[in-house]
Amino acid sequence: MKIVVLVKEVPDMESKFKIIGDAKIDESQIAFKMNDFDEYAVEAALQLKEKLGGEVVILSSGPERVTKEVRQAFAMGADWGIHVCDPQIDEGDNFVVAGALVKAIESVGGVDLVLTGVQADDDQAALTGVFVADMMNFVHCTNVVKIEVGGDQKALTVNRELEGGLNEVLEMAMPAVLSIQSGINQPRYPTLPGIMKAKKKRLDLKKAADLGVSALGEAGSKTKFHKMYFPVSEHKAEIIQGDAKAAAKTLVDKLRNEAKVI
Amino acid sequence: MARILVIAEQRDGKLSEATLELCKAAKEIASGLGATPAAAVFFKDDSLAKEVATYIPEVFAVVDGKLGAYDADYYSQAVKAVVEAKDVKGVLIPHSYDGVDYAGKAALAIGAGIVSNCNKAVVEGGAVVFTRNTYNGKIQEQKSVKTDKFVATFEKGAYDKEAAGGAGSVTAVSVSLVDSRRKIKEIIATVAGSVDISQAKVIIAGGRGTKEKDKYNDVIVNLAKKLGGEFAASRPVVDAGWTDAARQVGQSGKTVAPVLYVAAGISGAIQHVAGMKGSQCIVAINKDPEAPIFNIATYGIVGDLFEVIPAMMEALG
Ligand SMILES: Cc1cc2nc3c(=O)[nH]c(=O)nc-3n(C[C@H](O)[C@H](O)[C@H](O)COP(=O)(O)OP(=O)(O)OC[C@H]3O[C@@H](n4cnc5c(N)ncnc54)[C@H](O)[C@@H]3O)c2cc1C
Numbered sequence: 001m002k003i004v005v006l007v008k009e010v011p012d013m014e015s016k017f018k019i020i021g022d023a024k025i026d027e028s029q030i031a032f033k034m035n036d037f038d039e040y041a042v043e044a045a046l047q048l049k050e051k052l053g054g055e056v057v058i059l060s061s062g063p064e065r066v067t068k069e070v071r072q073a074f075a076m077g078a079d080w081g082i083h084v085c086d087p088q089i090d091e092g093d094n095f096v097v098a099g100a101l102v103k104a105i106e107s108v109g110g111v112d113l114v115l116t117g118v119q120a121d122d123d124q125a126a127l128t129g130v131f132v133a134d135m136m137n138f139v140h141c142t143n144v145v146k147i148e149v150g151g152d153q154k155a156l157t158v159n160r161e162l163e164g165g166l167n168e169v170l171e172m173a174m175p176a177v178l179s180i181q182s183g184i185n186q187p188r189y190p191t192l193p194g195i196m197k198a199k200k201k202r203l204d205l206k207k208a209a210d211l212g213v214s215a216l217g218e219a220g221s222k223t224k225f226h227k228m229y230f231p232v233s234e235h236k237a238e239i240i241q242g243d244a245k246a247a248a249k250t251l252v253d254k255l256r257n258e259a260k261v262i
Numbered sequence: 263m264a265r266i267l268v269i270a271e272q273r274d275g276k277l278s279e280a281t282l283e284l285c286k287a288a289k290e291i292a293s294g295l296g297a298t299p300a301a302a303v304f305f306k307d308d309s310l311a312k313e314v315a316t317y318i319p320e321v322f323a324v325v326d327g328k329l330g331a332y333d334a335d336y337y338s339q340a341v342k343a344v345v346e347a348k349d350v351k352g353v354l355i356p357h358s359y360d361g362v363d364y365a366g367k368a369a370l371a372i373g374a375g376i377v378s379n380c381n382k383a384v385v386e387g388g389a390v391v392f393t394r395n396t397y398n399g400k401i402q403e404q405k406s407v408k409t410d411k412f413v414a415t416f417e418k419g420a421y422d423k424e425a426a427g428g429a430g431s432v433t434a435v436s437v438s439l440v441d442s443r444r445k446i447k448e449i450i451a452t453v454a455g456s457v458d459i460s461q462a463k464v465i466i467a468g469g470r471g472t473k474e475k476d477k478y479n480d481v482i483v484n485l486a487k488k489l490g491g492e493f494a495a496s497r498p499v500v501d502a503g504w505t506d507a508a509r510q511v512g513q514s515g516k517t518v519a520p521v522l523y524v525a526a527g528i529s530g531a532i533q534h535v536a537g538m539k540g541s542q543c544i545v546a547i548n549k550d551p552e553a554p555i556f557n558i559a560t561y562g563i564v565g566d567l568f569e570v571i572p573a574m575m576e577a578l579g
Pocket of ligand 1: 118468511512533
């Protein structure tokens with residue numbers, strides 16, 4: 001089994017967000033980490049490898065600091081990786097990034113499975129996995145919460161989560177692209193020996209030109225970004241002031257006498 | 263005239279509410295663009311198409327035995343067929359489990375740019391500008407497409423539901439569907455458990471901010487007991503095994519509408535809010551003053567839940 005896992009770096013949502021000129025977040029204030037859903041995808045790939053053999057390749061597109069998340073996946077047990085590092089790709093939309101990832105996956109050759117998280121917490125688009133699948137003409141399934149590989153390692157049975165606690169059980173042939181939903185497993189922590197080994201694992205750096213990507217940046221995108229801003233809600237909660245003790249007291253009083261709900 | 267097309271969504275022959283919301287959205291966008299609103303219904307017979315025609319003036323029915331249940335390969339082929347046959351400019355799809363599964367594929371099939379997970383669309387100077395959530399709802403962004411046609415997926419609840427009552431036309435569109443590469447074996451229920459939190463009058467819900475199982479029990483379960491209510495959780499708490507799946511509130515969990523819903527250490531991601539926004543009185547306790555949960559709460563306390571909840575217990579006496 002040759003499995004490629006798409007990993008994205010996203011801001012830690014508990015960071016302090018500032019917007020610069022309606023156009024981007026101030027990255028100097030942000031702590032970055034691996035997208036949560038992608039951690040589940042890495043773990044799912046490692047479990048498949050442990051059962052069936054083969055290799056797990058990490059693929060990430062982003063600026064230089066993304067190496068940190070790729071090495072984290074190495075420390076968990078992935079074998080090697082590709083870092084697509086080109087501002088012309090990062091400046092593009094999901095379509096541009098997916099196109100570049102496809103070229104990188106093709107450069108690996110003989111891939112049986114591509115795994116990714118259901119969505120990235122930063123853009124919340126949930127598009128990359130489906131785009132990659134379609135561009136490669138692979139079958140895909142989103143929101144996967146269980147994977148079983150058939151005995152001949154040519155077919156899959158997966159559970160696709162549906163709304164309200166239902167699962168759809170699907171069969172498909174490989175190669176396939178699966179986007180992994182949280183709860184499928186408990187991602188392992190990198191071990192100390194894992195971290196030591198991770199430093200020495202192979203990480204190929206690729207630019208757009210190395211991959212032969214033609215759709216680049218703004219020009220190659222199918223969408224146009226206008227602006228970003230903090231949400232202005234018509235409704236805002238009545239924020240109860242004071243220290244914890246005082247606020248709790250006021251709240252209980254309001255719940256009893258104003259809202260009359262307790 | 264060009265068309266703005268809603269792709270209807272159904273499960274077991276029952277239309278989703280999101281479909282009715284998108285009928286409203288299509289009318290609004292179409293009127294801004296000088297286009298006409300329409301819908302496409304993919305099903306094994308034309309019963310659903312007739313039903314959708316009571317919400318929107320024009321319906322295209324793709325009828326095929328293969329379309330009884332949702333399938334990504336079939337849906338993207340069917341979208342392409344209708345778009346090519348019927349002068350469609352925009353395609354609106356629910357940002358639901360099924361919608362997310364095929365919208366990107368349908369967009370590539372028709373060569374359109376896609377803006378996903380939108381909560382609003384306005385027509386400005388002949389172009390549709392979409393608003394969408396990013397960074398877990400902390401930031402909003404506006405985007406449009408550069409292509410002739412567009413595909414957009416919309417969050418549940420972004421628009422009010424259209425009311426039935428019209429009598430639109432139903433036109434058949436024929437498609438020869440290439441066999442899907444996915445085969446549905448079965449649909450199974452995964453959430454077992456005897457508790458039914460959807461009946462509770464008071465719900466105390468804890469999120470990732472409760473940190474660990476013991477602490478979750480300490481604050482959330484105890485406060486729920488004290489108030490004679492049920493305890494509940496956001497998804498990460500269930501994923502981590504701090505409580506069972508039957509207590510998960512949200513898109514993939516339960517929908518609840520108690521008299522009082524306390525959200526402690528929950529950020530207010532749309533998938534969580536989808537399950538509890540109908541609550542009568544919502545209390546949010548969060549140390550981050552910018553957490554989106556404060557945008558839907560009735561009362562908010564900005565602070566550490568491990569200080570606030572014990573203090574509430576004390577104040578309750
Ligand atoms: C298809 C899909 C379906 C999903 N279905 C669901 C669903 O059904 N239900 C659901 O809940 N989620 C669902 N999710 C996940 C959802 O997107 C969010 O990831 C999740 O709701 C976040 O949970 P949370 O608010 O507990 O955690 P976080 O977003 O991590 O928020 C934790 C919050 O706790 C606060 N906090 C931390 N420490 C403290 C403290 N000491 N005191 C006070 N506040 C503190 C932080 O400021 C933060 O706001 C789904 C996601 C997808 C993609």
